[in-house]
Amino acid sequence: MRYTLRQLEYFIAAGEVGSITLASERLSISQPSISTAISHLEREFGVQLFVRHHAQGLSLTPAGHKMLAEAKRVVQQAEGLYAAAFEATGQVRGQISVGAMVTLAPMIMPELAHSFTTAFPDTEIRQFAADQGWLLSRLRRAEIDVAITYDLQIPEGVDFSALAELPPHVVVSETHPLAQEKSVNLQDLVHEPLILLDLPLSLEYFFALFFNEGLQPKIHSRSSHQDVVRTMVANGYGYTLANVRPRSDVALDGRRIVRIPITGQHRPMVIGAATLATVKKTKLVKAFEEHCRASISNQYIPGMDA
Numbered sequence: 090m091r092y093t094l095r096q097l098e099y100f101i102a103a104g105e106v107g108s109i110t111l112a113s114e115r116l117s118i119s120q121p122s123i124s125t126a127i128s129h130l131e132r133e134f135g136v137q138l139f140v141r142h143h144a145q146g147l148s149l150t151p152a153g154h155k156m157l158a159e160a161k162r163v164v165q166q167a168e169g170l171y172a173a174a175f176e177a178t179g180q181v182r183g184q185i186s187v188g189a190m191v192t193l194a195p196m197i198m199p200e201l202a203h204s205f206t207t208a209f210p211d212t213e214i215r216q217f218a219a220d221q222g223w224l225l226s227r228l229r230r231a232e233i234d235v236a237i238t239y240d241l242q243i244p245e246g247v248d249f250s251a252l253a254e255l256p257p258h259v260v261v262s263e264t265h266p267l268a269q270e271k272s273v274n275l276q277d278l279v280h281e282p283l284i285l286l287d288l289p290l291s292l293e294y295f296f297a298l299f300f301n302e303g304l305q306p307k308i309h310s311r312s313s314h315q316d317v318v319r320t321m322v323a324n325g326y327g328y329t330l331a332n333v334r335p336r337s338d339v340a341l342d343g344r345r346i347v348r349i350p351i352t353g354q355h356r357p358m359v360i361g362a363a364t365l366a367t368v369k370k371t372k373l374v375k376a377f378e379e380h381c382r383a384s385i386s387n388q389y390i391p392g393m394d395a
Contacts, residue, residue: 092133094167097160099126100138104157108146130156161232181376182211188227189237191288192315192333193360194218196392197237197385205380212373220313221290228365234374237381239332240359241290248366250378252385253395254357255332256350257298262325263345272350275302282309282327286318295330298355316341332358334394360385 102112103123113120131138138153149157168184189198194216202214217224217233224236228247243249259273267273275298283306285295299306309327312318322329323344331348339345362381364370370378389395 092130094164096126096130097164099123100130101157101160101164103127103139103147104149104153104160107148110146180211181209181372183371183373184213184215185235185373185377186215186217186233187235187237187377188217188219188224188233190224190239191218191220192286192291193237196333196335197360197390200391201237201381201384204384205377208380209376212376214377220288225363228363231365231368234364235377235381236363237360238363239291240361241294243363246366247363249361249363250382251359251361252381253360253387253390255334255360256357257295257330257332257355258334258351259328259349260319260322260331260346261328261349262323263347264325265328265347267328267349268347270349272352274352275299275304278306278328279304280307282307284309284318284321284327284329285311286315286329286331287311287313294356294358298330298351301355302353319346320344322346334390336392336394360390 099112099116099118099122102116103109106112106115109120109123109127112118112123116123127138134156136152136156137150138156139147140150141147187198187202195218198216198218202216206212206214217227219227221238221241224233224238225242225244225247227233228236229244240249240251259267259278261268267277279299285292285306285308296306310321312321315333318329320340320342321327323340323342323346334348338347362378364374364378384391387395
C-alpha cells in the first residue's frame with residue numbers, strides 16, 4: 090500500500106469542502122501539503138479525483154465521488170481498530186464526531202469540547218455545526234457520533250437524551266417601545282414586523298407559537314443566520330423570537346438588544362444529546378454523553394444565561 094491514512098484524510102477534507110484553502114483551514118495544515126497528498130493519490134490510483142477551477146475551488150470527478158466514499162470507509166475502519174483496542178483496555182481515547190445545532194454551537198460547544206478534552210486528554214472532538222435536518226441525516230448515516238440539538242421531529246431509531254429546556258422569548262432593540270416591558274403577549278406582536286430565523290424545523294416551531302393561539306405574524310424579513318437576525322433587531326427593523334439566551338446582550342455591530350419573556354404557556358425547545366439507537370455506544374461516546382449531562386442543565390448551560 091503506497092498511500093497513507095493521512096493522505097486520505099486530506100483528500101476527504103478537500104472533497105467535502107470543495108476547496109484546498111478551506112480544507113487547509115479545517116485541518117490546520119498547509120495548502121501545499123493537501124495539494125501534494127491529492128496529487129500522490131491521483132498518481133497512485135491512476136485517476137483524476139478533482140476538476141480544478143481557477144479561483145473557484147475544486148469539484149469531484151465521477152471517479153472522485155466513488156473514491157471519496159471508499160476513502161471514508163477506509164478511515165472509519167482504521168479508527169475502528171483504535172476504538173476496539175481502547176474498549177478492550179477500558180480507556181477513554183480516540184476521536185469522536187459531534188454535530189451541534191447551528192444556533193447552539195457558538196455558545197455551547199467551545200466550553201463543552203474544551204472541558205471534555207481536558208478531562209480526557211487522549212480524546213479529540215471533530216465538530217460540525219448545521220441545521221437539524223443535516224444533523225439527523227448524518228447521524229442516521231453514522232457520519233457523526235452525537236448531535237447536540239433540539240427535540241424537534243426526532244425520528245425513530247434515534248435516541249434523544251434531554252438536558253435543558255429553553256422557553257421562547259421576544260428580542261427587541263433597546264429603543265423599541267416594548268423594551269421596558271416585564272413580559273409581552275403574542276397578541277401584542279402580530280402587527281409588529283417579525284425578523285424570522287429561517288431554519289428547517291425551527292421555523293415551524295416559531296410559527297406554531299402564533300398558530301396555536303389563532304394568530305398570524307407579520308413577517309418583515311428572514312435570515313438563516315442568527316447573528317444577522319440579532320443585528321437587524323438591534324437596528325430597529327423589528328422583533329424576533331428566540332430560545333437561545335446568549336450571555337451577551339450586544340449584537341455584532343455593538344448595538345444592544347433586550348430579551349422579554351412571553352406570557353402564557355408555550356412549548357419550550359429542549360436541548361439534548363442525540364445518538365443512533367441501532368449502534369452500540371463505545372466507551373468514548375458514553376463518556377461524552379455523561380459529560381454532557383454533567384455540563385448542561387436548567388441550572389447551567391455553557392455560553393448562555395441559564
